[in-house]
Amino acid sequence: xxxxxxxLTLAVSALLVGCESEPVVKIYDTIIDDGTIYDGSGGVPYVxxxxxxxxxxxxxxxxxxxxxxxxxxxxxxxxxxxxxxMLSWATDSLVxxxxxxxxxxxxxxxxxxxxGWSMGPFTPESKANYQDGLNNGPQPYExxxxxxxxxLEHLEAKGVSPNVASFVxxxxxxxxxxxxxxxxxxAEELAAMKADVRMSMEEGAMGLGSxxxxxxxxxxxxxELIEMAKVVxxxxxxxxxxxxxxxxxxxxxxxxxxxxxxEGNVAAEIYHLKAGGQDNWPKMDQVYHMVExxxxxxxxxTADMYTYPAGATGLNAYMPPWVQEGGYDxxxxxxxxxxxxxxxAEEMKVSSNDWENxxxxxxxxxxxxxxxxxxxxxxxxGMTLAQVAAERGxxxxxxAMDLVVEDGxxxxxxxxxxxxxxxxxxxxxxxxxxxxxxxxLDPEIAKNFGSAHPRAxxxxxxxxxxxxxxxxVLTLEEAIRKLTSLPAKNLKIRERGLxxxxxxxxxxxxxxxxxxxxxxxxxxxxxSTGVNHVFVNGGHVIKDGAHTGATPGRxxxxxxxxxxxx
Numbered sequence: 066x067x068x069x070x071x072x073l074t075l076a077v078s079a080l081l082v083g084c085e086s087e088p089v090v091k092i093y094d095t096i097i098d099d100g101t102i103y104d105g106s107g108g109v110p111y112v113x114x115x116x117x118x119x120x121x122x123x124x125x126x127x128x129x130x131x132x133x134x135x136x137x138x139x140x141x142x143x144x145x146x147x148x149x150x151m152l153s154w155a156t157d158s159l160v161x162x163x164x165x166x167x168x169x170x171x172x173x174x175x176x177x178x179x180x181g182w183s184m185g186p187f188t189p190e191s192k193a194n195y196q197d198g199l200n201n202g203p204q205p206y207e208x209x210x211x212x213x214x215x216x217l218e219h220l221e222a223k224g225v226s227p228n229v230a231s232f233v234x235x236x237x238x239x240x241x242x243x244x245x246x247x248x249x250x251x252a253e254e255l256a257a258m259k260a261d262v263r264m265s266m267e268e269g270a271m272g273l274g275s276x277x278x279x280x281x282x283x284x285x286x287x288x289e290l291i292e293m294a295k296v297v298x299x300x301x302x303x304x305x306x307x308x309x310x311x312x313x314x315x316x317x318x319x320x321x322x323x324x325x326x327x328e329g330n331v332a333a334e335i336y337h338l339k340a341g342g343q344d345n346w347p348k349m350d351q352v353y354h355m356v357e358x359x360x361x362x363x364x365x366x367t368a369d370m371y372t373y374p375a376g377a378t379g380l381n382a383y384m385p386p387w388v389q390e391g392g393y394d395x396x397x398x399x400x401x402x403x404x405x406x407x408x409x410a411e412e413m414k415v416s417s418n419d420w421e422n423x424x425x426x427x428x429x430x431x432x433x434x435x436x437x438x439x440x441x442x443x444x445x446x447g448m449t450l451a452q453v454a455a456e457r458g459x460x461x462x463x464x465a466m467d468l469v470v471e472d473g474x475x476x477x478x479x480x481x482x483x484x485x486x487x488x489x490x491x492x493x494x495x496x497x498x499x500x501x502x503x504x505x506l507d508p509e510i511a512k513n514f515g516s517a518h519p520r521a522x523x524x525x526x527x528x529x530x531x532x533x534x535x536x537x538v539l540t541l542e543e544a545i546r547k548l549t550s551l552p553a554k555n556l557k558i559r560e561r562g563l564x565x566x567x568x569x570x571x572x573x574x575x576x577x578x579x580x581x582x583x584x585x586x587x588x589x590x591x592x593s594t595g596v597n598h599v600f601v602n603g604g605h606v607i608k609d610g611a612h613t614g615a616t617p618g619r620x621x622x623x624x625x626x627x628x629x630x631x
Contacts, residue, residue, distance in 0.1 A: 093118050093133040094603060097574060100139030104564040105146040105553075107546035115144060117570040120602040120617075125566055135605070137598055139574050143541065146549040146564055147174025147228075147571030147601065148525050149556075151369040152336055152500025155227075156184050161204045163225035163616050165505035170610065171525040171593045172573035174601045175561070175621055176505060177552075179232025180307055180336055181276025185213035186233075186261050188241045201473070202438070203514045214268025217620040224616030226606045227505070228571070230556070230623070232274035232305055233265035235293060236282040245392040247284045255292060262296045269622025271556050272302030272331070277309040277318075278421040279381060280389040287321055294329025300625025301557060305334040312341040312426055312482075313418050315348050316355070323359045323366060332365035334555065337502055338491055339370070341482035342426035349487045353494060360496070367555050369500040370491050372527045374483045375586070376423070377435060377502070377518040379475030380465050383424030385412055393475070400466045410462040427480040429454065429461045433586065434468075436477030436515035442468065446515050447587070479518055479586065489538050492528075498552040499528060508590035517589040523582025526593035530581045541577055557624040570603035 093116040102125070103110045116124040116133065130136045153176035155165055165176060178184065187195065192208055199205045210216045213233055220229050238258040243250050250258065262273060273293050276282050294304045304325055308318035319335070326333035335356075340349045359366045381389055381396075388409055389396045399405045416425055424432055429451035437443050445453050445468075454464040468476050491497055503521035504511075511517060525548065532538040539547075553562025560568045573596060580595030599607035604617025622628065 089131045091132060091134050093123065095135045095137060095600070095605070096128050096130050096133035097137045097139050097144055097572065097598075098128070098130050100142050100144035100574060102564060103143055103145045103542050103545045105545055105549035105562055107542050107550075110143070110542055115564065115572065117572070117600060117603045120570055122564060122566055122568050122570050122572070125564065137574060141576070142574050142597060143577050144564070145172070145545045145573050145575070146562055147573055147599065148172045148548040149175045149177065149498070149552040149562065150501050150525070151177050151334075151498050151552050152180055152371075152502045153178055153505065154180070154503055155505035157199075157204065158504040158506055159220055159225050159229065160206050160223075162507055162510065163220070163223060163618075164507065164612055165225065165227045166507045166612060167522045167592060168501065168505040168525070169226055169599055169607055169612065170596055171523070172575060172596045172599055173227060173505070173525060174571040174573070174599065175228040175230060177230045177232070177271065177500070177556070179234055179271070179274035179305075180502070181234050181236035181274055181279065181282050183213050183231055183234035183237045183265075183274065184216040185210060186237070186241065186265065187211050191237075191241050212268060213265045213270055217269070221618065221620050225618035226612070226616050227601060227618045228621045229618060230269075230271055230558075230621040232272050232303075233262055233270040235273055235275040235285065235290060236279070238262065238293065239281050239285060243281070245281045245390060245395070247281070247387070247390045249286060250289060255289065259293055259296050262293050266297060266300040266302055266623065266625035267627040269620065269626035269628070270302065271623040272297045272304055274305045276307040276336075278307065280386040283309070283386040283420070287324060290325050291328045294325050294331045298329050298331035300623070302623055302625055303332045303334060303556065304329060305336060307336040310421050311339050312345050312421055313416060315340055315345055316351055319352055319355050323355065323364065326359070326364050326366060332367070332555065334366070335368035337370055337376070337500060338368040338497065339376070339483050340487055341376070341423065343484070346484045346487055349490060353490075356496065365555075367496045367498070368494065369498045369552070370488075371500060371502055371520045371524050372488060372492075372532065373518070373520050373524070374485060374488070375433070375479050375481040375518070376483075377477070377479045377520075378423070379478050380424070380469050381475040382421060382478070382480070383413060383432070383465055384409060385417070385420045397470050397473075400470050406463070406466060409466065410460070413462045413465070423480045423482065424450070424465065427482055431481035433479040433481070434476065435479050435517060437472050438474045439472045442472055443515065477515065489532070489536075492532055492538050496551070498547050498555070499525060501525070508592060512590040519582070519584035519586060519589045522584035522589060522591060523593050526580050526582040526595065529575075529577060530595070534577060534580070558621055561621065570600050572600040574598040
């Protein structure tokens with residue numbers, strides 16, 4: 066620490082000559098001293114100091130550390146903007162525990178929600194149904210808001226450590242105005258859906274999020290999505306999608322997303338880009354060229370990903386949408402009808418272009434159970450579908466049907482679908498960022514409710530530890546760009562995503578040599594390590610690797626927020 070050594074030398078000299086130094090006025094809250102600065106642009110890193118005051122970065126350069134209340138010794142450490150989680154499911158976990166611990170200790174300072182379902186707007190009926198589901202779940206709480214903007218403001222008011230943002234869900238629009246029926250909306254219903262999208266955009270939504278492999282979103286036609294996307298385009302927002310297929314119809318689904326972007330005059334992003342199922346792995350090169358061609362056309366097409374070979378969802382992704390029409394209760398009734406069960410069992414055995422059969426793509430040995438609500442079924446947590454079927458003495462298909470009925474849920478399920486070769490290719494795509502597709506958890510709490518996908522604990526640390534340091538798939542400066550300024554630019558977020566004077570003080574200090582994910586599929590509830598300090602809006606939330614209890618997180622609003630013009 067050359068600057069500190071200089072000040073210590075001067076202080077000793079002053080004492081030796083009997084002089085008293087004048088008191089120094091503290092003009093900064095924090096100085097992060099002598100760190101290697103990766104500013105988020107992807108440019109060459111450099112050694113320097115960063116001063117924080119209130120919620121802003123106020124100075125970057127060679128600074129006098131005596132001028133700060135707190136000095137962070139960052140020599141030998143990387144200093145970067147806070148990381149952005151493009152696909153977060155911390156929607157419930159941040160209500161019950163505002164720390165967002167599993168993400169925060171990896172350097173995540175912004176959680177972005179809204180993969181198809183969003184936490185508003187609600188109708189009285191959809192709100193009551195959501196409340197009923199919470200009441201029957203592991204961590205019930207009261208839903209006190211009605212709109213998406215009110216939900217985000219509720220988080221900020223109660224206190225959360227990370228910043229929060231959200232897309233409005235296309236699935237939520239369908240549930241509110243069409244229900245769970247397999248039909249097109251009437252003109253009046255579509256107008257109401259578009260009005261809710263407009264309201265949400267003006268409340269600060271980032272855009273429209275869809276999740277098209279699941280009922281009832283599966284029932285939406287492309288034209289319906291284009292009509293809602295047009296509203297988003299008016300506000301310069303984004304359409305983001307868990308596409309209709311990531312397997313047999315992957316290329317067709319990418320084309321649908323590009324069509325929605327073109328016809329809706331809107332930017333578009335592919336959620337958790339993947340080619341699911343070994344037969345589909347070779348398609349990833351075609352996907353890359355499709356996106357590149359669309360971008361050359363002038364369309365703003367991007368993608369995000371998580372860094373694991375398996376996805377996580379439910380057993381609903383192993384059954385065709387027709388059996389799920391009407392919601393869970395109707396689905397469970399059908400699963401108890403012998404004729405329907407016989408038909409369904411045959412369809413579950415066949416690869417289809419009409420729906421996404423993840424169970425068949427993964428195979429019964431590649432379907433791992435992560436969570437059961439029924440205490441009598443929790444013994445199956447961590448077992449594969451093949452193992453459970455063998456223990457119960459029933460067929461693979463019958464076992465899946467029975468578990469859905471007995472558990473009263475879709476059953477939390479992990480599917481092993483992807484190739485490591487494709488993962489490494491995707492990491493190098495210049496327009497790709499990262500999302501965990503998981504909650505932000507405290508392992509001491511979460512382990513009481515079952516297993517989890519390790520992406521909830523290690524997705525971002527894994528980028529730096531495994532793919533930058535250990536396997537050298539990409540450089541650290543490029544990885545940080547993909548974790549920070551790239552998603553901020555795609556979302557059109559103001560004054561975040563870069564280390565710049567005047568920007569919000571979302572800052573991470575970490576050791577590139579020691580950043581490490583520890584969570585595994587066999588033992589998931591383990592926090593990542595190697596991140597030393599995290600600041601959110603200038604608030605010191607992670608100090609020496611531990612949570613401070615601070616909750617300075619705020620709502621981060623999209624480009625359509627009506628407050629921008631007020």
